[in-house]
């Protein structure tokens with residue numbers, strides 16, 4: 001399932017809470033509401049800087065791929081998720097789907113313009129439309145991986161029920177799909193593995209690891225790489241301290257400024273809080289110059 005996205009607020013509420021935010025000379029159109037996601041979605045859709053950041057990530061990963069293939073002990077699963085020796089297993093890479101290999105910014109742009117927020121119904125309709133484009137740079141990497149005999153596994157929190165439209169979208173943009181088994185969605189059963197919640201990915205990573213040596217992982221969320229058992233700012237800091245050295249070598253993070261677990265981490269993961277309270281917590285999490 002697509003992660004929950006932030007809610008838009010009335011500009012007046014924003015100004016009351018922010019205090020120090022300067023009011024624009026006038027709104028773009030009378031009555032228009034401010035949307036906290038406008039700049040982030042616009043950056044993904046209108047900037048060459050976003051394209052460059054994505055391309056350089058996939059290109060840098062490709063430069064490491066032959067080194068990873070040549071080293072039988074190179075594996076991108078954390079030791080706690082690796083129960084079997086990887087050396088003699090066929091190679092694979094694990095990629096997340098949304099904002100890693102497929103660009104859903106048109107869905108988000110639709111919400112910004114309509115003044116709506118994420119819900120599972122509109123998200124499911126967008127998945128069924130199958131109109132997401134490939135993230136810049138991903139086709140070159142995955143095709144090169146396929147040519148080297150590396151299987152690409154798509155480990156996503158799209159649901160298992162969304163397998164067919166998701167695989168159709170992946171194929172439509174030219175991503176390699178070795179078979180239905182390469183889609184591991186939310187709800188996939190993994191014998192012998194118990195996970196904390198259906199959205200956690202560690203069991204599905206272990207499943208890939210049982211049959212393959214995982215050369216690299218790609219995602220746009222920390223949880224795409226390792227279990228985030230404590231989604232708080234200190235908990236996330238600890239994970240980066242422990243595993244950060246793998247980024248740029250075995251783990252590759254794609255830029256996604258539009259949503260992610262970094263947001264609820266600053267308001268206690270309490271989505272029942274009203275939007276104003278969520279936003280107030282975000283403002284308190286800022287670190288202004290002193």
Ligand SMILES: [Mg+2]
Nearest residue numbers: 096098099220
């Ligand atoms: Mg994602």
